[in-house]
Amino acid sequence: MSATLFANARLIDPETGSDAPGSLLVRDGRIVGAGAPGEAAPEGAAVIDCRGRALAPGLVDWGVKIGEPGERHKESVRSAGLAAAAGGVTTLIARPDTLPPIDTPESLEFVTRRAADAAVNIRHMAALTKAREGREMVEIGFLTDLGAVAFTDGVRVVTDTRVLSRAMIYARGLNALIVGHPQDAGLSRGAAATGGKFASLYGIPSVSPMAEVMGLDRDLSLVAMTGCRWHADQITVAAALPALDRARQAGLDVTAGISIHHLTLNEFDVGDYRTFFRFTPPLRSEDDRQAMVQAVADGAIDVIASFHTPQDEESKRLPFEAAAPGAVGLQTLLPAAMRLYHQGGLSLPQLWRAMSLNPARRLGLPSGRLSAGAPADLVLFDPDAPFVLDRFTLLSKSKNTPFDGARMQGRVLGTWVAGQRVFGEGA
């Protein structure tokens, strides 16, 4: 396989925290090393002139719902792969909340086979309990051997603490990662908004942000008890941060994530019951949003993901509280993240640490870096290119995005997986 030199790039390396002009040499699908911007190409190498645009590790999207099996009309492995490539996502982590869920070695083998044809790398999380019912743990050992990168019941909270504690103890023995959705299930039952003046005036059933803190406190107590590796799927309120900090200081192996939507939108965006803005957990106050941006900056929150959740038109054309939660995000993750960059909240290396390096590290994947030996999973983008998003241009089968009609800045120009171009043309 031949070599490719990415010349005249603005290299974003989250591992070293650098954002500087340079070039990157790729050979046989792997990164060989970085050099000066105008470095001469080795003999026989193809040259891609990046024209000063940003070149970074491809995004590793932590939690993506694919509708396969069960809801292929919402999203297929193929459409998700195309959307990912167009969004600069080189590895997407598929969630097990399919129909039926990925809770057996057989179902994991099926989706793994399907994923082999996708444009980008797809890895899978498996369910933590059978049928995601919270009663019996899955075959964590078999599923780990088959490549499950983590175990989660998604937004369904395992309310039986004995079941959860046993799964955690068992997972610890296998060094498996458990991903939990911190939320008190009783308190948040039926809620579609964050409790407060807005939800009360609009008459939307709501939940106090404290439900998240309570859920996190419970989960962290169980982690302390069992010593398992654990990741809080979404931390979205400032009041939850101290508990996370205490857990880390106590030496627990804990990380935390957040969706790009909770970092860039707030509860008021729901406006007149716009169901594209219905999320689980619901959008938070502006104070909480700002606190979360700061938490990403100082490393308290490790991972930013799209939490891509395709929903068809029928699932969204309903009264707000009856509409299905979630939004597609594979193609909007990068431009939405640029909002945080342009607002001065986060630098590009900080963003890529949370969107690429940290998720890869936590899941034991080799990508997310620009250092020698890493896979040549790359995204070339223009952080400044403006555009107005038209949801019907998205490659995802579902078009439910809160950014429809929004002015965005930041465009993906090219995506490479293991050195092969999977999106864009020219340079």
Add this chain to the structure above:
Amino acid sequence: MTFRARHLLGIDHLAPPDIVQLLDLAETYVALNRRTVKHSDALAGMTQINMFFENSTRTQASFELAGKRLGADVMNMAMAQSSVKKGETLIDTALTLNAMQPDLLVVRHPHSGAVNLLAEKVTCAVINAGDGRHEHPTQALLDALTIRRAKGRLHRLTIAICGDIAHSRVARSNLILLGKMENRIRLIGPATLMPAGAAQMGVEVFEDMREGLKGADVVMMLRLQRERMDGGFIPSEREYYHRWGLDAAKLSLAAGDAIVMHPGPMNRGVEIDGTLADDINRSVIQDQVEMGVAVRMAALDLLARNLRAERGAAAAGVMV
């Protein structure tokens, strides 16, 4: 004319002059309704469909009467028993109805925002007759008219709204309307029935009813939604009545000429003492029912005028 809206979806969208205009027009219908011949041709030739996805005999009857007195062809659809139960979506229902060319749709729905969603899909005028916990604009307007007639004004009054505020769209529309008219509003009730963020709504919040009633000009009681009692919002009806039920002793703390209101239906002996409810010197509860018909006539009339103007302009090729 200031009221130019296509729909009446909530109080939030109305400016104080809109509210005054609507109430003034309603006054003329109060007079009409007290005559032997209670008929106007304001809606002659128009079709009004009342779609109630949630049962409400009183509100539906009030809208039906209002439409008929204005000369509209009125049809009632009890959606709670209809094809909606068979899985038809709200939008499908709306499109089907729209194809029948109604002029006015009166809609009640158990979900907040559902009426707004429906209004986007139809070409006629829509009146929100109550959506979830969100708004019930004609109730707030009829309450406003009742207050204005009883107190002689609709501003600078101290108005206490008491009871199950969290679940009440009546309370929500009222606090928006009465707030817009520069009144002092107090919310009184157990903390479990107080909406989140109430303190940030420009109102005073009281858990102690005696404290909250002091000097109030208007005491607006809300129905305790018995069907929600299983959720454990209050320990028992008798304890509720003891602490938050309105009786003569508690009312004596309000202003000497304070009026007592209730949107009905009442739970006598739960949120209000039966004798007090019937006391014609204090209670304006029957007036509220009467004003309800007049206010709904005014709302239907104004929306019909706007609709006619819009259609006339469209026919003439002019933008309004």
